[in-house]
Each structure stands twice: as structure tokens, then as C-alpha cells.
Amino acid sequence: MSKPLAKRPRNLPCGRPAPAEHDAPKAAKLEEWQGRLRAYLSGKGLKYSEQRWKIAELILSTGGHLDAQGLVERVKKAHPGIGAATVYRSIKVLCDARILKESLSDSQRRVIYELFDDEHHDHIVCTDCGAIFEFHSEKIEAAQNAILEEQQFTQTKHRHVIYAKCAYKAEKRPSK
């Protein structure tokens, strides 16, 4: 019915604000992504740059699920030379290059970006710890399509986010 959720972050005391690291970055995959970036850029008459790749690499290494601001901070930490403006500009390029994609709005009302992958999935966000899980349901997709067809809409995309509490109960939220 639904494909298994992404692995839950282990050892995550429910209460941490920004978990949801995916699998480790496969070194092999990295070249593939870099190739994709280079191809996109040259195809568009744009230029490859160290910065763009470093930013992409950082995103890839976290597995996605970052907001722009979070990315700016990580970049600043890892590569102090790179400015915030470049990060914002790169996000757009990486989205166009289909390396990143806009994903969901978190409860803090920010857009979250994640790795582009061709498989579609939706999200469950834990309202206790902020962890982001993925789900996919053919049943839901089918029902959606039926509605759209019935109403003569042409779907372009959708965003389906469920806010829920995960079973591993929050012991206590950090007082803030």
C-alpha cells in the first residue's frame, strides 16, 4: 500500500529541531551529480564554478530536506568564503538543473528543498521532533488523478504533507 518510510533517524531524542539526515553520500553518486550539473550548465550557456559545486555537494551530503537559511549557515561554516547571495542564487540554478527541488513548507513556514529524484513521494513531518519522513501511496495518487480528471484539471504537481507525532514519544521538548 505504501512503500516503507525512509529510515527513521536513529538515536534521535525526539525534541531536536532539525534531524532527517538521509543515507550517507555515496561517493560514486557524487560524480554522477556533478556530471548532471556540468551538463545542465553548459547546455544553458552557464558556467561551472567551484562554489556551485561545493554548495551542491553540501546538499547532497545531507540528503536534502534543508531550508535556504539552513543551507546558508552550513555553507558559511564549511566554506566561509562563499556568500549568502551565492547560496540563494545557486539554489535556483540547482533547482533548474533538477538536482534540488522545492519540497514542502515546514511548520516554520519556510520552503524546504530536497534532492531531486524521479520517484515521487510525499511527507510526514513529526510535530514533536521535526523529523521528516517520506511516504507514497498509489491509492492516494489514483484517487487524486480521478478527482482531477473528473473536474477537468490537468495536474502539474502536488504537495501533500501530513503533520503527525511519531510513535517514539517526545520525552520533553527543549524549553526553547
Next chain:
Amino acid sequence: MSKPLAKRPRNLPCGRPAPAEHDAPKAAKLEEWQGRLRAYLSGKGLKYSEQRWKIAELILSTGGHLDAQGLVERVKKAHPGIGAATVYRSIKVLCDARILKESLSDSQRRVIYELFDDEHHDHIVCTDCGAIFEFHSEKIEAAQNAILEEQQFTQTKHRHVIYAKCAYKAEKRPSK
């Protein structure tokens, strides 16, 4: 399967940025809402004010589906004396009073508010004209719940937005 969509805005040349007016404000209903507001306020030891009601009235008259900024602008136009801060503060009060509710993030990444109603529904946003339609599908709700149960999540709420083009084809988008 799905309840009929809200009526489509009539005479809407697909291409206008901010349509989605609901049904006309029923004069009768207005009093009911005002009553609800007064009840909520006095119940909380808060005070009724002209401004709060004027803002609520404006929202009611549009049928919802407004973002904060849009509301500020409308208020400024209709009641130049009311400041933006008051609008923002009122939005919170009106949400607490269950007159308004936070609804969906539009493509411009802002939170949209709509009238509070007890029936749950989700949204279809036309990517051509920006019109917002509503839908509800028991099938989807059921599938959602099944997934959550299977994965031991406790749902709190969800946000399901489909971006699509409505059948009434855009003749032409305003050039910018």
C-alpha cells in the same frame, strides 16, 4: 467520491493573479460571525473593537483565501486608518476565535488564510490563474489514515495541495 468543487469564479479570464472569491457574504451570516467574535473575546477577557470587526468583515466578504499581505492591502484601501500591525495582530486573534484558519502555502510561499469551517477540505490551485478550488475525498483520507496507523503515527493535521491547470484554458498570461 469527491464532493463537488467550490463554484469556479465566473468570468475569470485565466490570467488574473488573485481570484477565488467565494459566494457573496450572506448578510445574515455576518451577525453570526460577529457574535462568535464577541463571544470569543469576552470569554477571553479581550475587547471588541471596530478594527477587529472591520477586518473580519473584510475577510468574510472575500470568502477567505487571502495571505496576510493581501489582507493588509485590502484593509488599507477600505479603512486607511487601520495600521498593518493591527491587521497582523487581528489575524492571530481571528484564528484563535476560529473565524479564520491557516490554510495552505501558495506558490509564492506565503501562508494563506481562509474562513474557518468545520468540514475539512484540501485545495487545488490553478497554476495559470491562481484560482483556488476545494476538494475532499474520503478515499484519500482513508488511505492516509491507514498509512499513519501502519507506521504508528498520530496524525494532527495535513495539508494537501494539488497544483493544476483548470480546463478553462489560459488565453494568455499577463506579460508579467
Next chain:
DNA sequence: ATGAATGCAAAGGTTTTGCACCCCC
């Protein structure tokens, strides 16, 4: 009267933009 609400303006936070300089193709 008295605590709450308002308006204004200032502060905050995030994202975009202008511009001089730099670098990839």
C-alpha cells in the same frame, strides 16, 4: 479607572539586487 488595543515607527529576519571585480569558456 484600568487593562487592552491601536498606530506609528523602529527593529528583525529572510531574500533579492546593484555593482565592482573575478574567472570559466
Next chain:
DNA sequence: GGGGGTGCAAAACCTTTGCATTCAT
């Protein structure tokens, strides 16, 4: 060499906050 890219700082935006004043109860 040239057009795109980058960094920095300023500008834009949206939202929140502080404070003196006004208002509802």
C-alpha cells in the same frame, strides 16, 4: 576577451515589537 559568477553591502519585503495614546468595559 567577454559574458556570466561572486562577494559585499544596500535594498526590499514581510512580520513582529516597543511605546505613547486611545478606547472598551
